[in-house]
Amino acid sequence: MLRGGPRRDRFAGVKADALCGLLAESDRLAVFAAVVLGARSPGEVAQATGLPGRTVVVALGRLEQGGLLSVTDGGLRAADHAFRDAVRAGAADGSPAPLDPDPGRDTVLRTFLSDGRITQLPAAHAKRRIILEHVAVTFEPGVRYPERAVDALLRVFHDDYATLRRSLIDEGLLTRDQGVYWRTGGPVEVE
Structure with a gap:
């Protein structure tokens, strides 16, 4: 999971939110916190x-995926x-960066997200889909996730991670088989 080396280039310009x-x-x-205080291995982190x-x-x-940790030496x-x-x-920007380049999608995201968390899932299908696609990009295409990892990732967005998980599956953004999940829809970043 930890691939080593800093990923500063990909995460340059990551917003404070x-x-x-x-860290929410x-x-x-x-x-x-354990790593900041000196833990250098997963075992040391678990102990701390x-x-x-x-x-x-x-x-x-x-x-590590979010750019807050790296493996060096x-x-x-x-x-x-x-x-x-x-x-x-x-500080250089002065105004909040758009959450999506499309102004309509950005408006929906700003309406239903606060500090990166979903305030409520929209009732309107089109708006709900925009929110779910925003969440789906958290999952790397081609990576298989155990249910526990999916739940941990979804808790960042909303306390009712089970409903969020079911909605992602219902919309075809995630697929599940025998307790393993993988991304099957939504936008993909092309570098």
Whole structure:
């Protein structure tokens, strides 16, 4: 899950609200804090936090994916530059960056998201689909996720992760088979 090396290039310009969203879940916050305080391996993080190993690995993977952690010299390292870069980007910008390049979609996202979290799922199908597509991009295409990892990722967006998970499946954005999930729809970033 941790692939090594800083991913600063991909996460340049990450907004402060996205970083806060990564740390909004208590397990990830504890894992990140342990790394900041010197834990250099998943085992050390588990010992420092008292969290189960699997929870630690899932949290480390999400934090690394979000650009807050990297593996350097064989150990975990907090990417403190991510906060500095986010603050500088926000200060230079002065106005909030659009959540989506399409103004209509951006309006829907701003209406139903606050600080990266879903305030409520829209009743209108088209608006609901926009919110669900926004959530779906959290899942890497081609990666298979156990249910527990899916739930952890969805908790970032809403406390009712089970409804969110079912909605993603119903909309064809995620597929499930024998407790394993993978992304099957939604927009894909092309680099």
